[in-house]
Every structure is written in structure tokens, then in C-alpha cells.
Amino acid sequence: MTSLTHLNLSNAGFEGKIPPQIGNLSNLFYLDLGRNGLFADNVDWVSSLSKLRYLDLSGMVLRTRGMSLPTHLGKMTSLTHLDLSNVAFSGNIPSQIGNLSNLVYLHLESYYMFPQNLHWLSSLSKLEYLGLRGIYLSQSFHWLHTIQDLPSLMHLRLSTCAFPHNNPPSLFNFSSLLNLDISASTVSFVPEWVFGLKTLVSLNLRSNNFGGPIPGSIGNLTLLENLDLSHNSFSSSIPNALYRLHHLKILNLESNNLHGNISNGVGNLTSLVRLDLEGNSISGTLPRSFGKLLSLRSLDLSNNQFNGNPFESIGSLSKLVNLQIVYNCFKGVVTEDNLANLTMLQQIIASGNNLTLKVGFDWYPTFQLFNLHLNSWQLGPNFPSWIQSQNRLQNLLMSNTGILDTIPIWFWEHFSQVSYLDLSRNQVHGELRTTLKNPISVHSVDLSTNHFHEKLPYLSNDVYYLDLSNNSLYGSMDDFLCRNQDKSMALEFLNLASNNLSGDLPNCWNIWPFLVDVSLQNNHFVGNLPHRWNLLSRVFPTSLKKNNQLIILDLRENNLSGTIPLWVGEKLLNMKILCLRSNNFSSHIPNEICDISLLQVVDLAENHLCGNIPTCFNKLSAMRLRNRSRYSGIYFESYTSDYSFEEMVSVLLWLKGVGIEYRDILGLVTSIDLSRNKLSREIPREITDLHGLIYLNLSNNQLSGQIPPREIPLTISKLSFLNHLDLSYNHLKGKIPTGIQIQSFEATDFVGNNLCENGEHGVNWFFVSMALGFGVGFWLIVAPLFIYRSWRYAYFCFLDDMWYKLQSCW
Template sequence: MENHLKNLNSLSEIYAAGNNLTLKVGPNWHPTFQLTSLDLSSWQLGPNFPSWIQSQDKLDYLAMSNTGIVDSIPCWFWNTFSQAHFLDLSHNHIHDFFCKSQEKPMKLEFLNLASNKLSGEIPNCWGIWPNLVDLNLQNNNFVGNIPQSMGSLTTLKSLQIRKNLLSGTFPTILKKTNKLIFLDLGENNFSGSIPAWVGESLLDVRVLILRSNRFSGYIPKTICDMSLLQVLDLAQNNLTGHIPTCFNSLKAMTMTNKSTTPLIFCDAISNISSSSYFTIVSVLLWLKGRGDEYKDFLGLVTSIDLSNNKLVGEIPRGITDLNGLLFLNLSHNQLSGHIPQNIGNMESLLSIDFSRNKLSGEIPPTITNLSFLSMLDLSYNHLNGKIPTGTQLQTFDASNFIGNNLCGQPLPINCSFNDKILRYDRNDKGSDRHGVNLFFVGMTFGFVVGFWIVVGPLVIFRSWRYAYFHFLDHVWFKLQYFF
């Protein structure tokens, strides 16, 4: 490889990501070129941190994601790249990084250390990165809480620290990062209540993910003031109380807002950046136990997931005003009352999961208006009556309706027959009268079946219908001739 590169003295940019190649150079190789941009993501560069990178002190963009590095970030790294704006070292096996050795502020705006083996407490040295816009530390083994120095990141737009071992109460230092639009603290061990100031200070947040922690208490009503919120994920916590009745104030989840100013996250993040770089953030949406990643079209996604908590009371009627909402998951709670009658107004819904609650009454007929619905789970509630007839509902698996007192397709229970048996068992005491009722039921059933045996083929098959009426005309003509 050295022979191929030795005469490229004017080389300034290398973009060769995704080639799954191995870069073999000697330990003492010093390139004759000076790069400003280098992307060797998915190359094999490890296991040691490539030492030749130290000579490239003009780098503004460095991406070495998924390169097999099993090492710590060396002390010289931060000094060498103090002028860089973009650093991506994600999806390696890096087990430590020392930012305390760096004293002067850096120009760094995008830092991605996700999916490594970083452990211990998050270093408390974030004051050296005053321009940081996007920070991704997710899928590591960090413990403790978010350090105080992270409160100095006043330009931060995206913070992703999902899937670590962080603990303590909701980080109060985030109150200072009031330009955040993407906040993912999911899959940690945070506890305590969700503070009211979240909905007062973080008004620009579009994505708020707090799932799989140990948060308790009520959902603060101030969340309703986050009018730009598009994804709210509070699932798998210990939240109690009622769902706030003011969720209809989440205007970004309505068609009116989505049709005029759809959000593109990479633009929203990069607008504050002095460089031309941006990253595309992604989010996992969980549907029936499976996490699906949304990245390229995240700006068009709207979702509310409050599943696996201890919420009680009714589903607020105002939630049906969110006619731009795509995903709604309230499963595994203790919700009671009826499904809102106007649920058919939520015309954009792709997925509804109300399973394993205490909902009662009938399924609202308006649910058949949800023409885009591709997933519906109402199982294990106290619902009764007939499943409304609609294009989508009868195509869902019967398991999505079990554990109720429902009848009709797709369940193998005949509604009309079931209704009459229940009514007679409840009201009739005499065996003679019961027998008479069964006689009329049987007679009616036989008439309907016989009628459709004769008429059904005429309705379904056009050729039979033409032949039948042609036969009637012929008989009528013969009768006229006879008389």
C-alpha cells in the first residue's frame, strides 16, 4: 500500500468507506501527503491505533468506524486533531480515551464513540469542546451520571447515550443544553421522577427517548409544551398516574404541521455547525418486541410509546386530535374505560397497541377509517361485542383480539349466533320457550342459507345471471303464448 501512495504528494482527501479492505503499512511509515479528509470506515486498520495518523495534523474530517481497533485513544490524538470538526471512531473495541491531556479548546463539532468498550465514568472534561453539536456515546459501559462539565455544551443539538450503565436521577445539567433537538437516555438505570423543567427548558426537542430506565412518578404535564416533539418514548419504566389530557398540544404530531414544515434532522443539527458536515441520527421504534431503526426518514416519523408502565385511567380523548401520529403504543399498563370513539380521526396511524390493559366496551366503529393501519393489537382487555367490519381489521391475526369477549372475524366466533345464545341464556328460564327460540333461530338460519344458495351465484357470477334472466324471459314468452 505504501508504494501506491508514496508519490501522491498533493493528495488531500480520501473517501474509501465500506470496502472491507486491509491497510498494510509499516510501523514507521510517514506519508508525504497532508490530508484534510479521511474516511476509511469498514477497513481493517487494527488492532492497534494506526500511528501514521499522527502525521495528519491538518485533518478536518476523520472517520474510522468499524475498523477493528482494539486499543485506547492515545494521548497525542486530541492534540493532533485539535482543529478537526468531525471525528467518528464508532463500532470498534476502544476501551479508553483521555481527554484530560488536552487543555486548549478544540473546534470539534461531531464526536461519535458509539459501540465501543468504553467503561468507568464519563470523563469530566467537556469544557474543551465548546462547539460540540452532535455527541454519540451510546452502546458502551459507562457508569455513574452525566458529568457537570457537559452542561457547558450550550450548542449541543444531539445527545445519544443509550444503552450504558448510567444511574442517578434525571441529569440536571441538561437544563443548560436548551438547544437540544435529539435526546436519547434510553436503556440505562436512571431513576426518580421526570422533572417538570424538561418541558420548560428543552422546548426544541423533537425526539425524547427515556425508555428502559427506572423512572417513576407521573408524566409531567409540561411535556405538552414541547410542541415540536415528534417521538416520545417513555416505555419500560415505573411511571404511574394518568396520561396527560393535554397531549393534543403536541402540534408536530398533527397533519397540519407535518404538511407544511416536515423536519429533516440532519439539517436541523447542521444548521448550527460552522462546517459543512452533518450526521444522520437514528432511532429505534419498538413494535411488538422488535426494534426497527429509522434513520433516513426520521424527520417524517411521529410516535408515542408509553408501554410497560403502571399508568391508570382512561385514554385521553384529546389524543385523537393527533391526526399525524404514525405509531401509538399504550400496551402493558392498567388503563381502563373505553377506546376513544373518535380514534378514526387519527388517519395517519400505522400501528396501534393497546394490549394487556383493562379497556372495556366495544371497539369504536370509526377504527375502520384507519386505512393505513398495518398493526393492531387489542388482546387481553375487557372489550366486548362485534369486531367492526373493515378492510384492515379482518386481515389481522386472531391473536390480536384474544383475551376479550369479542366476536366476528378474524376470531372464529359467529357474532349473530353468539349474541342470541347469550341473550336467551340470560333472560329465558323455561325449557319450552328456550326450545321455541332455538326453533326460530334455526328456521331463520336455514332461510338465510337457502336464500343465498339460490341468489348467491346470481350475484357473484354475471354469466349465470344473464342465463337465468334469459330463461325467465323464455318461460314468460311461452306462458303468454299458452294463454
């Protein structure tokens, strides 16, 4: 196809080697092979494409070890666009690229480049876009001053660059720069020269280490339309200087430490289209001037400390499409009038507030929503009939909303294609089976903690998550489990705990091959367990070997025996929770468990395990660092043919001797519980490398005096994140180390050992008995003298007489 002038194969999913025959297409003006999975041994074929003006090889891998970019790129003088972003190669960037005097666009992103000198950039007088993303900028970076003289440069991207000494270069004289990106770099402070770039339209300083107040000099950038300061550590309140940026369309201050109130000056930002303040500590009510932001389409105030009724301030924002205000202190009554002008709303994410929706029975909203999250609002006592007007809903969350009603018959048919439905923690009642006109086909259904009764509902194959726990459902599981034996069901999570289900467990689990988590506790089942449930037999289920995507393995309180198999650590490398508590496992803890680096909960308590605690526990990297993730749950991902979604799982964990069900913060829990076994020898020092460990329970074992120097390791006192430590009832000796964290624990955490406070060396019972005898004898004589005056008089007369006689003898 030698006459071809334009070839675009970008994002096509190609893999493998780039065919060098592309070099035969000598008439090409435009070639884009970017964003595929391609590699090459060399790119010498490019030199044949002398007419090329546009070349994109982004994402390509130069496979030959030590391969650098070819110098003949500098001979392609017709090029105006060269994109080598994220190209895997080594060595310097060839200076011959400076010969490409017609270049308008140059992107050299790579995490493998360590350029020493880029002075040749000054030759690219027509350059408008320069991307140096991810490049290590060496200590001699004075060459960067040369790019400030590029007369046409409008877009400069230095994101994820490694600047020496955490300092960006000093650049002052850009005369035409419109966009500057220094996001996710190693810069530790906002360079002052940035605020002299009066022509800037877009400034991205996202994900750096900036702290302190937002500099007031940012108000000098009066032409800014896009400002991103998110994911830093800026503190104090939002400066009034920001409110002078009248052209701002996008303002992102997400995930900082901002506090204080929002002033009325926010009303000056009348051009704002998107405002994101999520994840700060901003408080107070929204000022009335919020109503002036008539261009606003997206507003995110989530995870702050705002109070008052936000809809009194934002009710006039007729262009608002996305509203997110979850987890604040908002309170008050939201009326029809507050919502009347919000005609373009498509998403209301407002859970975790103390708001009440008070509308008429025949209210018909002016908006059509895709997502509605109103958990913890007051919507009841009647089921909100206005929901029927929402024909596009994909996610509906109305948990803990005070509904005391039955689910209307129209509901299941009307919302049969909702992806996620949560009506939990209400007092919804009725008979699920008879109120369902069609089988449930919602992907995820949570109706837990309600007053449903009668039998279990039928399910369609679309359901992946079903939680009906804490209701009054009764009857057997036969119809529920075995109704459609001709096809496999897609359900992955099933929770029927705390109902009144009874009868035998039927043996048709073979049609439920995707089940990951099943909870049937607190029911009234009888008979034998199905033979397919080798999970509950005496032998560890070898069928789990194939489940290499398993995240949680909970086999507590069964009758499993034998050894913990080595393949648990060899095959289940994605596991985060391992709970084998209250079984009959014996022998030692296999070292292979340490290969599961994602493990954050290890509960092997109440077995018959012996031997030493593995010294390799410091390989559990999930426990080495404090988990500061904002997303604190643990999720498993479900798929359909055209859709994927994540579901949060819950697990009952025994911490501090109490069983607590963790769900929303399960991802933040780190725990090792090896209590009530027969483990011996010393506590390995390697366990003290787990600086993110919150709970450690080694009580009721036989751990003993091989701990040098026969004491609790002093390094344990450095585990400042440790919330609970239990070493009781072992054979430990010596003194308890000092440290703020250790001293905060209870005495019962150390009982049943031969331990003492720091600086002491055990109890000397001779001195204890001597002191006790002295005290008893002293008070037997002295106490009566305090009580009886005559005894006291006689006693002192006796002493006086004895003193007189002694003097006479001398």
C-alpha cells in the same frame, strides 16, 4: 451630504427605523435600502427626492397598522426603477403609480396585497420588467389582459400568486415577452396560451401541482434557453418534443414522476449546460447520444432507476464540472479511459450504485475534485493510492467499498483539512494512533465498522463528529478525554460503542462542553460513573434546561426516578426525539410535552407512569401529516469560525418489540410508545388526529372501559398510515372496528382484552359448551359406525326393528 447623488446601503445588515433625514438628500438619483431589517412609520420623506430615478425599499416594514403605500409615489415621475418587493403593508396598491410613465422596472412582491384593480399598469408603456410575486389575484382579474398590450414588456413574474379557481388568466398576445415565471402558484394545469409565446427564452413553472404528461406543445417554444418544470407531478416519459428545443441551456425536471427511458433524441440538445433529472423513476441505460452534449457542465441523475455503465456515455463530456448519479442501478467497471476526458470535474457524487473502479496503481487522474462520494463502489482490496493526487478535497466518502488495507501514513497529513471523511463499513485495519502523524483535525470522521485496534487516537479541536464504533479499540479513555485539559474541545458527537475499551470513565468531561450525543455501549468499563454525569443519576438532569437547541434526548435504561419535569416541555421546544424508556418515572405524563410540536418519537415505555394519556397529543404537529420529505435523516448543525456543516444522527428505537438503529430514515419515523406502564382510563380520541403516526404501542397498561361506547374508537381505523398498533393486555371491552388498516394487524395486538370482531358481542360460554357437548356426543356414536362394518349392520338392523314396532303400535 446634500450633494450626494448615489446611495447604496443594500444588504448591509442594518436594522431599525429608516431615518427620515434621508429626505434631505434632494439631489439623489439612486437610493437602495433594500434587503435590510428596516421599518418606517411612514415614507413621506420620499416625496422630497424629486430627482430620484432608482428606488429600492425591498424588505421594508411599514410599521403603522393598516398602513398602505403613499399616493405621493405617483409624483416621482423621474423613476425608472421601483422595487417594493416583500414590503409589509396593507391596502391596495395606489393607482397613482400609473403616472410613472418612465418606469422600466416595477416589482410589487408582497404577501399582504389584495389588489382589486391594476388597470393603471397599461399606462406604463416603457415597462420591461413586471413582478407581481406573492400577490393575491382576486376573482375579477380581467385587468391582467391590459398588460399584454405593454409594448416593451419582456419579463413577467407571477410566482407564488394565488389565482382564483386555480386558473391563470388567459393571456395570448405578448409580442416581446422573453421570461415568464408562474412558479409556486396555485395553478393546477399548464395554461395552453403559454405555448403560444414564441419569443420566450425562459419559462419557470416550478413547484406547482401539474400532473399528467408534459404537454407536447412545449416543443413550439423553439427559442427556449431555460426550462424549469421541477417539483411537479408530471408523469409518463420525457416527450420527444423536448428534444426539439435546440437552444436549451438549462433543463430542470427534478422531483416529478417521470418514467420510461431517455431516447437518443437527447443528443439534439447540444447547447445544454445543465441537466437535472433527479428524483424521478426514469430507467434504462444512458443512450450513446449523451456523448454529444459537449457543453454540459452539470448533470444530476440521482434517485432514479438507471442501469448500465453511465461512464460509457458521458466519458466524452470534457466540460463536465458537476456529476451526481447517487442511488441508481448503475453497474459495471469504470476504467481510466472512461475518465480520461473529464478533465474539469470538481464533484463526483455517485454513492449507492454497483460500480467498480478499475485503474492502475500509478494512475494519476486528470481532474481535481472538491467532493468525492463513492459509497458502495468496489474500490478495494487495496487503499486507492490515486486519492493522494486530489489536493482540494473537502468531502471524501468511501464507505462499504471493499477496502481490506491499512490507511497509508501520508493520508492523514495530506487530508488533514477535509471537512467530512467516511471510510466506514470496510475492513480497514491497523493502529490508529501510530499511523496518525498528526492529530485528527477533520471536522467529521466516520471510521465505524472496521478492524482498527490499539488505543484511541488523539483529537484536535477541529473535530465535531467522531464515530469509531464497531472496531477493536482497547485501553482506557484517560488520554483521549483528559489529554488537553487547558482548553475546551469542540466535539459534539462521539460514538465509541462496540469496542474493547475498559477501565474507569475519567472525570474530565468538563473540557467537552459541546457534546450532544455520546454512545459508549458494549465496552468493558468498570467503577463508578463520573459525578459530572448527572445524566445517569437517579434525578432528572436539571442542567438540560439550558440546552434549548436540543434535538434528541435519549436517557433510556438508567435508574431515573420521580416525575417527568414540566420544564422538559417548556424549555426543550426544538426536540424531535424523546426517549425515557426503561427508567423508574412515576406519576402522570405532563401535558407540557404536547407543547413540543416538533416531536416525532415519544418513547416513555417501561416506567411506572399512571393516570390518563394526555388529550393534547393532537398538538404534536410533526405527527399530524405524512412526512414526504426527501431528506429523511435528522441533522444537527455544527459551526466553526468560518464554516458550518450538518451531521446526521442515529438513534436506537424499539419498534415492534425489536431495537433497531435508525439513521438515514430517522426523519421519517413517527412513534408513540407508552407500553408497560400503569396508564388507565380511556384512549383519547384526540390521538386519532395524528394521521402521520406510524407506530402506536399502548400495550400492558390498565386502559379500560371508559372508551365510548366501551370499544376501540372507530376513528383509529381511519389512521391509514399506521404501520403498527398494539393495544394488548389492557382492560378494553367491546368490538374491534372495521377498516382496512385495522384488519391488517395481528391478533396478538389485541390479546389480553375483552374484545371481539365487529358485529359480535363477546363470547357466550353456554352456547360454546352446548356445541362442544353435541360435537363430542355425535362423534362418539357415529365414528365407530364408519370404522366397523358389523357395528354399522347391527345399528341399522336395530333402527329397522324399532321402526317396525312403532308402526305396529300405531
